[in-house]
Amino acid sequence: MNFDHITRPLTEDEAKAEAERIMARSFYGPQTPPVRHMPTSFRDDTPLPAYGNTPPVHQDDKRIVPAWAAGIAVASIGVGAGSVGLGCCAWLVLNGLASVTLNGVLMVTLPFAGFAMAVTAIGGAISKARSAVTNNVYEGSVTQNTEINNTSNQRGIFSRTRNDVR
Template identity: 45%
Template sequence: MDTGQPRTEIEAAAEAAQLIAAAYSPAPHTPLATAYRDTTPVPVYGPTPPVHQPDRRVVPEWAAGIAVAGVGLGCFAALTGAGIYAATAGIAKLTIWGVAAIAVPFVGISAVAIAIGTAIRCVRAAAPPVTHHHYQGAVTQHHQNITTRGAIARTRINQ
């Protein structure tokens, strides 16, 4: 209530606290937010053994590795050349052959490192696979029918 006289600090703080409390209190007709958590156990359909999930990648692992290594070598060679150019920009005129001659040892070392890593991976792949599983317990099976239709994809999940 405004009486025309300036308020004291205590009155202003009390009115501010009252306004803040009124702003954050729910209106009388607004329902309070509720939450419900269903704690009933999920039905188990039996002691189903684990099923092997085969790896179905579109790109072979070796091809993806070579692609990543190629991108890495290209970035390494480009940054090495840029660094050498930046270091010697005012001292000498560099040609592409000079940059290539300087980068050859670095690219060679990287190629040897990639070859060693590939050989180690191939040796590991030749080892017999581990056939035990690290998980225990019953497996539940949930079947869902998922359909997606329309120009703006509407997905419906039927359980």
């Protein structure tokens, strides 16, 4: 029999594995399925060349990150880069506006004011041209009834009055 584990202390990994085994056996009994160990490193057993560089070895991609999480990460990077760009743009605009003179403002706004005046004039001309000329001539008899039918209901504190003009 091998009694090495009695004479030397266990490492942290060995102690953790042993504690998990003991707890699993106490919960599930001796029929506990064996613990499946996942390799945490890759060992390349191909012989090294006598001289020169070592050729690359294919290593499988075993990422645990789901696709939706990677998509959110990429989207957040894009949003962050976009907000930095907007911040730089705002800084440039505001920095330029801080050193603006009155003549510069008038020269910049002059085309907009001229365009607005032209649009207003064209809109006024179109509205005048579209206004219809109406000459209403009514022919026939006119009847005027001034009879008012007034009904009123009152129950308790609520009341309702209805006026019908005929």
